[in-house]
Amino acid sequence: MEGIKGNINSFNPYSLVAIGLILLAYALLKQIWLLAAIVVIMPFLTFYIVTVLNKPYWGFMTLFTLNYFFIGILRYVNVQNSSVIMDIFIVFLLVSIFLYALCGGKIPWQRANNKLLYISLVWMIYVFYELFNPSAVTEAWIFTRGSFYNFTLLVLLTSLLLNKVEDIKRILFLLSIFTLIAVSKALIQRYMGFDSLESDWLMRSGSYKTHLLRTGIRYFSIFSDAGNFGSNMGMATVIYMILSFYVSNKKLRYYYRFVSLLAAYALMLSGTRGAMIVPLGGLAMFILLNKNIRYIAGGAICLLFIYIFFAHTNILDSNRQIRRMRTAFHPEKDASYLVRKANQKRLAEYMVHKPFGEGVGLAGGEGKRFSRRFTTEIPTDSHYVSIWVQFGIVGLCLHIAILLFVIAYSAYLIMFRIRNKELKGMLIAMNCGLWGIMLSAYGNNFFWQYPTGYIVYIFQTFLVLGKSYDNELTEQTKLEPNINTL
Structure with a gap:
């Protein structure tokens, strides 16, 4: 041990810098651009790895950031089997946690003992046994392997690394910044047009059929499609408007309202009619969860106004986004809705024996x-419908039961167990946003896509562990008088 320590102490870091400069010069002279890129990136990568090994929390924040922009990046950088990148990063983060713990770092392992993690293990077991489904294809199972482990691993990582109320605040604030970036990109698409790579993607993937419509263009920002984008903007609309009523900081309150209004506008830019249910469903849930008569009355009036505006008036029908959104309130007149119902009927006849x-x-x-x-x-x-076809009625019932458990259990905690007002506001916002996006998933197949899937798992963990965060605040309150008397 002494010998190893002595060798480390005697090591001259300047020699490593010299080697790096020599390699970089050689790569540039020989025009070996890959080697040059590796030499340039390596010091930063090494620094980042050391940072994460010393504090895995920063690895989680990187994962959260990468998840949000992953699809947008891939539109400009062609990477084969790109989902492996996220898998590798999650494995690296898990290894970092265990190494950190082995070196004496404090990891709250007891937080892994929670209801949602056990429930996620039930889902994992069910998906594993789908490998033995007589009509299954192993290659397809491997390709969509995220449905097997993402739920469990995200719940585990969130439970262990985001164990303070301040962590919830940071995630929500960071998500608000990401939302503004996504809105900005949609505005660029709207007023400056799609760039060459976006146009190429629309044509190559066939997405122009669902995005370049005669009724208007559906904008998708940095997301996989307009449906995913619109539903996420709907969730942001709900979350940040609700948060603005509970945060104590006045500047932050107005900032969150600004984010909410911009997200609502971006929802309309997406042209995703099914995403309209996100703010409406979220608002309805807010009314149910709230014990404040003023908020209940205000929410009910707002909900009624939105319904009457879209369902029973022609106001602003000259605006094509509003005109398209209005058709969501009259599905019986929508040809695409009728086609979907016919397809579901055909699938039902086939799935009855599966x-x-x-x-x-x-x-x-x-x-x-x-x-x-x-x-x-x-x-x-x-x-x-996708879950039903892949996992059967048994899998669909299990999936819906898990989602409803999270909503119902967190609603119980919010209404009867959470004492801190600001924490309660954050949990209400996430509960309402999650409920709205669950409803929207009926009309759009985006729920497990980037970035929605990871965000949903993280929010679910926050909601189910709501009481532990409240206990942390209660303990801090108990300690404050003792600190003040010292």
Whole structure:
């Protein structure tokens, strides 16, 4: 041990810098650009790895950031099997946590003993056994492996690394910044047009059929599609408007209202009619959770106004975004809605004999790369229909039961167990946002896509562990009088 320590102490870091400069000069002279890039990046990468090993929390924040911009980055950087990048990062983060703990760092392992983690393990076991589904394709299961472990791993990482109320505040504030960036990109698309790579993606992927419509262009910002973008903006609208009523900082209050209003405008830019249910559903849940008569009355009036405006008036019909959103309140007149219902009826006749589904990854057009069959020829157009086709009615019921458990259990905590007002506001905001996006998932197949899936898992963990965060604040309050008397 002494010998190793002595060698480390005698090591001259300048020699490493010299070696790096020599390699960089050689790479530039020989025009070996990959080697040059590696030499330039390596010091920063080494510094980052050391930082995460010393404090895994920063690794989680990196994961949260990368998750939000992942799809947007891939539109400009062509990477094969890109989902492996996120898998590798999650494994690196898990290894960092265990190494940090082995070196004496404090990890609150007891927080992993929570209801949501056990529930996620039930889902993991169910998805694992889908490998033995007679109609399953192993390659499809491997390709969509995120449905197997993402839920469990995100709950575990959130439980261990985001264990303070300040962590919830940081995540929500960081998400507000990301929302503004996403809105800015949508505004650029709206007023300056799509760039060459975005236009190429629209044509190459066939997405122009669902985004360049005669009724108007649907903008998608940095997201996978307009449906994903619109639903996330709807969630941001709900979360930040609710938060603005509970934060004590006046500047932050107005900032969150600004973010909420911009997100609402971005929702309309997306042209995603199904995303309209996010703010409406979130507002309805807010009314149910709140014991403040003023908030209940205000929320009910706002909900009624929105419904009457879109369902029973023609005001601002000259605006194509509003005109398109208005059709969401009259689905019986919408041809695409009628086609979806017809497709669901055809699938129902086929799925009646498949209680455990067709197999993971074998739903909708995405499944054609693995196998051409009845379920891959019919668009699912809905997260829940996709789950039903892949995992069967048993898997669908389990999935919905998990989502409803989180909403109901967190509602109970919010209404009867959480004492801190600011924490209660954050939990209400996340509960309402999650409820709205769950409703929107019926009309759009985005729930497990980046960045929605990770955000949902993180919010679910915050909600189920709400009481532990409240206990932390209670302990701090008890200690403050003792500190003041010293």
